[in-house]
Amino acid sequence: MNPTSNITVASPNIKYTEDYIFSEYDYEETLVTKCERELVAKPYRTSLSIRTGRKVGKLGVMLVGWGGNNGSTFTAAVLANRHQLSWNTKNGHMNANWYGSITQASTVRLGLDENGGDVFVAMSKLLPMVHTDDLVIDGWDISPMNLAEAMGRAKVIDFDLQHKLRKEMQTMKPRPAIYDPDFIAANQADRALNLIRGTRYEQYLQIRADIKDFRDKNKLDKVIVLWTANTERFCEVAVGVHDTGDNLEKALRQNNSEISPSTIFALA
Structure with a gap:
């Protein structure tokens, strides 16, 4: 691209x-x-x-909750567009496209031409911008299920397209993630089999190591980490714990119970 x-x-x-x-x-x-x-x-x-x-580098995206509905569907969409796949649906033939993407499918009014007519350009052409087909994807999940199985469980992608993506997505397996039953719904317990053990600070160090490993192996210029996992309950925000960066790091090292998994990922 x-x-x-x-x-x-x-x-x-x-x-x-x-x-x-x-x-x-x-x-x-x-x-x-x-x-x-x-x-x-x-x-x-x-x-x-x-x-x-001005120089668009190689961009990696790491998803927290990669094996969930959002993570598996996002990955399938990127791959389908990258390979320009087509498939059959109950409503007819479908070709991969980025309709619905604000950067890839929308236009912006740039100004007027010499005759007073409006000039529109693709948003993706306004500034140097990574194309979504070129994203490198990785992530974490508390379930060890590979992305092909996760895609099937999510039941979002049409079956014919699932079949075409299955071979590639079977090779994609989430890294172990942080599981704290005090912060997420109890219905996640049965799938919590792919976990980072240890204290909160040890988990933090592992997440940092994962990001570095992903960046180095794929020779990436930048890595974006996005949360696509289950929602968490609110932390009990406390003075001396969450109020400053120094206090937050201290609380992390002390394994404070009100440091949530999402906070650990954000700190990493």
Whole structure:
């Protein structure tokens, strides 16, 4: 895929170098205050300096809860589009596409042409952007089920497409994940067989090691970690535990029971 933007902005507020696009942008807003019986609106401006990289690197995505409905469906969608697959459904023949993706299927009004007509461009061409077909995917799950089995269990992907993806997705197996029954629904207990053991700090170190292993093995420039696992109950937010970064790290090392799995992943 060619992710390079072919749009150039001719403005004194934009500067291009070989590696970056530098832009100066004034964000305008209005502060509204109540003064006795009237509202006072006061416009204000915030100046922003934005730097955007021009070289699109190799991007990895790690999903927490990779073997769930969201993770398996996302993976199947990326692979179906990457391989330009087609399949039969009860409503007829279907070709893989990115309809519904805001970056891959939507357009943005750029401005007017010389005749006053609107000019629209694909959102993916506004700036240098990774194409979704090029994502490298990995992740964690408390179930050891491979992604082909997880896709079948989710019952989201059409059966004919499942058949075409099965061989590749059978090779995809989630890394062990963190399981804390105090934070998620009890109905997950039966599938919690693929776990990172140890204290919360030891689990944190393992997650960091997993991210590094994924990055190094695939020679990635960046890694994004997304939460697609079950929702958790709220933590009992406490002063001295969650209020500062230093306290949070200290509580993690002390194996504080109100440090949730999602917090451990975020810290890692």
